[in-house]
Amino acid sequence: MxxxxxxxxRREGLSHDEYRERWLGGHTPIARDIEGVVRYHTVVPTDPEAAEFDGIAELYFESLEELHDALGSPGSRDYDPTKEVAAKARADVDNFLAVAERPRFIGEEVVQTDETGNATGYGDTDGLYKHSAFLVRKSGMSHEEFRDYWEAQHTPLARDIEGVVRYHTVYPTDPEASEFDGVAELYFESLDDLHDALGSPGSRDYDPTREVAAKARADVDNFLAVAERPRFIGRETVQKDVTDSGGG
Incomplete structure (x- = not known):
């Protein structure tokens, strides 16, 4: 997928609460109907004061062609769609977002582990707490070297982090046009489980005390520029789902 x-x-002059009302109440009904979208998630920060972003919006498509057809350029910031609803959604974001400060990431999602009870479906993530890490490779590594290490060495550790019920990796479809080398998404049943495993709710680094989580944190220094890696803790809502089955 x-x-x-x-x-x-959020746009300058808006409080987080004002932005959230505008995003979820005004924009989300438009985004649900963007051409080609088969699934749509919103992720709201659990602690807005500790987050460097006001939310995450995820639009799913069956193919990369449908994604680009709806949303235009693969660039990492703005886009210029030509489809009717997508163009309406793009115009609307100027009402509540600082577009130039809003990174975007286009990638292919792979489900690495799932203990939510329905390995073929995506509805399991509704209401779960999500830790999204936007990965930047260590200086001196190529994207290919980073990806090889991430897949072969780190992902097996991350799968076993205490409390994780679902784990996705997202690979950029065009690494040269992407600000990030990948996204790692860890899902937990509760916010307490997430904080117990990953420690501080801060937006960059963390200091876990659980055994596997601590081992995974130590390992990231082998392939990531940690200080350049934003992370986001939020609660996910599935706003739309017309998929017949999940998968990567």
Missing amino acids: YKHVALLV
Whole structure:
């Protein structure tokens, strides 16, 4: 499954609460109907004061062609869609978002582990707490070297982090046009489980005390520029789902 991930930054002059009301009440009904979208998630920060983004919006498409057809350029910030609803959604974001400060990521999602009870479906994530890490490779590594290490060495550790009930990796479809080398998404049943495993709710680094989580944190220094890696903790809502089955 291919998805467009937008890391949202509210427009200057809006409070987080004003932005959230505008996003979920006014914009979300438009975004649900963007051409080609088969699934749509919103992720609201659990602690807005500790988050460097005001939310995450994820639009899923069956193919990369449908994604680009709806949302235009694969660039990492703005886009210029030509489809009717997509163009309406793009115009609307100027009402509540600082578009130039809003990174976006286009990638292919792979489900690495799932203990939510329905390995073929995506509705399991509704209401779960999500830790999204936007990965930046360590200086001196190529994207290919980073990806090889991430897949072969780190992902097996991350699958076993205490409390994780679902784990996705998202690979950029065009690494040269992407600000990030990948996204790692860890899902937990409760916010307490997430904080118990991953420690501080801060937006960059963390200091876990659980055994596997601590081992995974130590390992990221082998392939990530941690200080350049935003992370986001939020609660996910599935706003739309017309998929017959899940998968990567």
